[in-house]
Amino acid sequence: MKARTVRLWSLVHTWSSLVPTMFLLLLFVTGLPLIFHDEIDELLGYAPRPESSAGLPPAPVQRIADAALAADPGRVLQYISWDKDEPGLVTAITNSAANGKPDDATVRAFDAVRAKPLGLVGTGPMLIILKLHTDMFAGQAGKLFLGGMGLLLLVAIISGVVLYAPFTRRLRFATIRRHSSRRVRWLDWHNLLGVVTIMWALVVGATGVINTWAELMLNQWKTTELAQMVAAYGGKSAPSHLASLDDVVARARQAAPGMDIAFIAFPGTPFSSSHHFVAFMRGNTPLTSRLLKPVLLDGETAVVADSRELPFYLQALLLSQPLHFGDYGGMPLKLIWAALDVMTIIVIGSGVYLWFARRRRRSSVTSAMPVLCRQQE
Template identity: 55%
Template sequence: MTSRQILAWAWVHKWSSLVCTVFMLLLCLTGLPLIFHHEIGHLLGTEVEAPEMPVGTPRANLDRVLEAARERHPAKLPQFVVADADDDAILFVTLGDSPTDDKNQKTVVVDSRTAAVLAEPKFDEGFMYWMFKLHVDLFAGLPGTLFLGFMGLLLVVAIVSGVVLYEPFMRKLEFGTVRHERSTRVRWLDLHNLLGIVTLCWAFVVGFTGVINTLGEPLFKFWQFSEVSEMIAPYAGKPPPTELGSLQQAVSASDALEPEMKLGFVAFPGTFFSSAHHFSVFMRGTSPLTARLFKPVLVDAQTAKVTDSRELPWYLKALLVSQPLHFGDYGGMPLKVLWALFDIVTIIVLGSGLYLWWVRRRVPLEQRAGLVPATAEGAA
């Protein structure tokens, strides 16, 4: 690599790192408790648990489940019924002032076997809510999400440029060397380089999946504009139904179409994931991987007949797979612990990067790259 190329890559690494580091520190700090959100929820008493019942206890009619939730808020309209990913006995029923209302929503947790209301959790308050909102959109909605996505993209650039620079910056040292006899700055530089290489793959995976996750809303809107519009084309010009048919019949029709899958969630007519004329029943697989992937089944909201069903496009599958991978939510507690350890090490890498920039901001770039003789402190 020529001297000019080294200087160019060093400039890219410096500024991509500096611009995104503060925000990456925020994401690492807020992401750490989110890795253990279920466990923290149990400690705080915010996780809902269904009572123990014999295996094979039959499920209640979903119309009864919906009725139980609506009795709590009779003036509101149903928007979603979501099956808990870890416990099939728990259903979350979300209601709002209108199908698209996202400001005054209420969520009622109902036992899927008895149709008994278990709780009415508040998802817009508490420690974990603050951590989630800071991590996802900085309390700024979609603009905040896309901004963090751009910061994640800069992190990926910083990682790639750091890998390119690792060899010329460390060519006189053996891998993993930390020069303890040198100054504090040099020791931190060596440690920064070592930890950066050790966490390379993890940081790239988490950074890249994080960028993908920030595109969730635009990708779903594109899917609605392209494929969903084709699926609902026969209903163009028809007035929306004034009364909805049976939720249970809609889900039963989806079960009959996809007997090897199980219910993920139902979007009611007029909501973000559906049309004005359909229940959108999203079925999911049963294996650790396919459980993250959904297949939408459009069911006529009045007749409960299936009108269309298609596989999700590749970009939505990539999004759905990346979401749990981002938080290490595939391999149970061992993977969560590993994710947390890498998260902590990455915090050290980011913090040390800021420290090194601060103490070396007046050292010429040529000297840092080893292109001119070093001063008394030396350049790594």
């Protein structure tokens, strides 16, 4: 590679790394505890668990909905969801209005068999960490900003790969020059850990960027696919009374045989129309359990109005979310994710150190030039 090309790639790598440095450190530092968010919530007592109910039939869904409304009088139900990993747990989300702001929602867990409230969900310190990680408490603008920082991370990774061969062509792989200066030793560690974490950082960076576009993708689905699904019912107003949730569940399962219900969106919520329920169904394999299929049901009669697959961009979003936090392989994968996260923090930190060390070195050389010139006169 020509020297001029190397200098150009070096500039790209330097500034695509430096500009988002503080935000990348925020993302990877907050991302570390989020890998173990379930375990931490359970340890701190913020993860309600149902009583043992082996062999007992689940309670009617309408009974759970009534219990949720009784627990939060004056509010309306937005969503009811079923925990994929804990069959005995049902979550109900209420708000001041069907289209109320997410920050105003109350999330409460219920025993799926006894319809008994188990406590609030998502109220512990992990919620603060999650908000910092996803949008820095700045809403959609914060998400898109962090998505931009994620794109710069991808540029930094790609440019680092391009530069790796020219800068290490005289060294064996994984060489640490222990007898050289501190700056050189850190450069070797920076290059080594960068190579070790490259694929992981690309996956986490790319899935993180996709996740920041979630709201935009949902709006696109609502204005295209969902609009087509409800087009024949465009003249219908909000339901005067809601159909029984037991009927909604039964007919949704008939419309999607072999699938389970992930969650039900009530009429008027961001995931439904003003007149319809939408039951989001999931498969029962490790992969298909991450993908959802919407079933549109009349809000008053529970009659199935339409059902179709989600578009590819929402499927990509659904697959990227658990991959981002290492939720596919249980604790072994989480430990690997955590180790790679720590390594990436070291790569970012060492990159900042190398930049400052290089500037100090150049400054020292520049300041020494006049002295050398006077000595030669």
